[in-house]
Amino acid sequence: MRDLFDKIYKDKGPLGKWAAQAEGYFVFPKLEGPISNRMKFRGKEVITWSINDYLGLANHPEVRKIDAEAAKDYGSAYPMGARMMSGHTEMHEQLQNELAQFVNKEAAYLLNFGYQGMVSTVDALVSKDDIIVYDMDAHACIIDGVRLHMGKRFTYKHNDIESIEKNLQRATKLAEQTGGGILVISEGVFGMRGEQGKLKEITDLKEKYNFRLFVDDAHGFGTLGATGAGAGEEQGVQDKIDVYFATFAKSMASTGAFIAADQEIIDYLKYNLRSQMFAKSLQMQLVVGALKRLDMLRTMPELREKLWENVNALQGGLTKRGFDIGTTQSCVTPVYLKGSIPEAMALVKDLRENHGIFCSIVVYPVIPKGLILLRMIPTATHTLQDVEETLVAFSTIRERLEKGVYKKLSAGVTATMEEAE
Numbered sequence: 001m002r003d004l005f006d007k008i009y010k011d012k013g014p015l016g017k018w019a020a021q022a023e024g025y026f027v028f029p030k031l032e033g034p035i036s037n038r039m040k041f042r043g044k045e046v047i048t049w050s051i052n053d054y055l056g057l058a059n060h061p062e063v064r065k066i067d068a069e070a071a072k073d074y075g076s077a078y079p080m081g082a083r084m085m086s087g088h089t090e091m092h093e094q095l096q097n098e099l100a101q102f103v104n105k106e107a108a109y110l111l112n113f114g115y116q117g118m119v120s121t122v123d124a125l126v127s128k129d130d131i132i133v134y135d136m137d138a139h140a141c142i143i144d145g146v147r148l149h150m151g152k153r154f155t156y157k158h159n160d161i162e163s164i165e166k167n168l169q170r171a172t173k174l175a176e177q178t179g180g181g182i183l184v185i186s187e188g189v190f191g192m193r194g195e196q197g198k199l200k201e202i203t204d205l206k207e208k209y210n211f212r213l214f215v216d217d218a219h220g221f222g223t224l225g226a227t228g229a230g231a232g233e234e235q236g237v238q239d240k241i242d243v244y245f246a247t248f249a250k251s252m253a254s255t256g257a258f259i260a261a262d263q264e265i266i267d268y269l270k271y272n273l274r275s276q277m278f279a280k281s282l283q284m285q286l287v288v289g290a291l292k293r294l295d296m297l298r299t300m301p302e303l304r305e306k307l308w309e310n311v312n313a314l315q316g317g318l319t320k321r322g323f324d325i326g327t328t329q330s331c332v333t334p335v336y337l338k339g340s341i342p343e344a345m346a347l348v349k350d351l352r353e354n355h356g357i358f359c360s361i362v363v364y365p366v367i368p369k370g371l372i373l374l375r376m377i378p379t380a381t382h383t384l385q386d387v388e389e390t391l392v393a394f395s396t397i398r399e400r401l402e403k404g405v406y407k408k409l410s411a412g413v414t415a416t417m418e419e420a421e
């Protein structure tokens with residue numbers, strides 16, 4: 001028999017086994033200084049392309065002022081207890097009402113964290129006779145929600161309408177036997193590659209199949225649509241999304257999240273979301289801060305305009321220079337290059353140390369072997385100068401990659417990794 005901790009001592013897990021090579025630099029890096037377009041990494045200034053502060057609210061003076069005042073007025077404890085017991089306030093209700101109005105739904109309900117709220121919402125929406133049909137590239141919080149489901153679930157090929165339809169047919173047949181219903185889950189924007197979920201096409205399928213649609217719009221909320229209400233608004237189908245979700249962790253630059261739907265659905269979820277019923281209410285400091293941020297989303301369209309000016313300059317510039325940015329339809333900007341994991345590490349080191357560019361790096365198993373994905377998140381705080389410097393740096397590193405410079409630089413790492421594998 002094995003000791004339960006053997007995997008911890010010996011194997012360390014799929015990511016943990018690279019800790020010696022990666023920790024502190026590629027994973028768990030420490031970005032320092034005020035949150036903005038330029039921060040410090042290991043004492044040097046870098047252009048930061050890896051923070052989801054889309055609208056630049058994280059360090060906006062008006063936001064900082066309200067956050068500080070709310071902390072002074074309420075501390076970080078108030079209100080104590082779960083919403084149902086003693087953690088409910090006028091301000092929580094006001095924020096819910098304003099969020100619902102903003103995303104064009106009858107009602108909304110606050111969640112303490114997006115991840116945990118998403119897990120819980122999936123859990124509350126289905127019972128064991130129901131069937132879940134969801135995108136293969138779904139965020140971990142959707143997958144974890146689905147894991148709680150006691151009934152059947154089918155994945156469909158990422159954003160592939162034919163595959164969705166095939167799985168809806170399978171699910172319909174099964175639901176006829178079990179007497180259950182069908183929940184389809186998609187993201188509004190897929191955070192890694194930036195494609196929008198095919199919400200229009202999915203909702204069109206409602207004419208042929210009986211299902212309800214749940215959309216995680218973490219990256220769409222505040223960035224897409226005429227008013228910033230997200231991917232549903234952008235695609236003109238917000239009214240056909242049955243349950244809409246967004247987090248405060250991106251455009252709102254805070255902590256917390258919400259779901260929005262018809263009043264009756266929210267009333268049901270309010271009494272069935274275990275993660276909210278049995279956990280402390282979102283603290284007032286965050287509620288007051290979210291009210292201010294939401295007000296800025298509504299009244300300062302110039303923030304979204306500046307964001308998109310930067311997105312267009314970055315994505316347009318990369319495309320013009322012949323970079324492969326995949327099929328993004330959002331602010332999320334991926335750049336695909338060909339190379340091994342050790343080459344990717346050497347390349348990112350070059351970008352950070354010699355060009356002052358800090359972006360996230362994604363490699364196998366998240367994307368196919370042999371590909372390197374450099375993921376950039378433009379924000380309203382970036383400048384066109386930041387974009388230009390980044391484009392020049394990217395052209396340089398591509399040239400070095402193609403000439404095999406990083407292969408040579410990473411020969412030692414390659415040998416260590418092969419040994420570890």
Ligand SMILES: Cc1ncc(COP(=O)(O)O)c(C=O)c1O
Pocket residue numbers: 113114115116118139141187191216218219247248249255256257
């Ligand atoms: C698509 C998506 N859903 C949910 C979450 C979780 O939200 P939170 O950070 O509020 O827990 C994230 C990440 O933040 C996300 O990218």
